[in-house]
Amino acid sequence: MAKQLVASVKLHVRGGQATPAPPVGTALGRFGINLGQFVQQFNERTKDDQGLRVPVVVRVYNDRSFEMETKSPVAADLLKQAAGIAKGAHTTPRDKVGSVTRSQLEQIVQRKVNDLNARDLDHARRIIEGTARSMGLEVVEG
Secondary structure, X not given: OOOOEEXXXXXXXXXXXXXXXXXXXXXXXXXXXXXXXXXXXXXXHOHHXXXXXXXXXXXXXXXXXXXEEEOOOOHHHHHHHHHOOOXXXXXXXXXXXXXXXXXXXXXXXXXHOOOOOXXXXXXXXXXXXXXXXHOOEEEEOO
């Protein structure tokens, strides 16, 4: 009998820090997959993104096997890391909490371009710049 897709579950989990506890256990436990195996594979794949939120899509099949697709870390987390801040501004038009340089922005765009719904690099750059502005970050030359 061929494998049939039972569910597709989307999660945001901190890179390298997944555990079988909620939210992972709650979302995936009901499908009967081996949570220990999922946690081990996820932590191995995301060990370079330690502490950043990493989107993951888990496809669960009827024989309790699964496939996992990890995406690049969330743009807001990458921007906070580049700016060296803990969180964005509360009132963004007035408050500026930090700044990122164009070169830092370019690095983030290169990392995120495959996961963004952008037609080219310029469009991806504008998406990331908008995210930075909405967090209260200034984009400066450098």
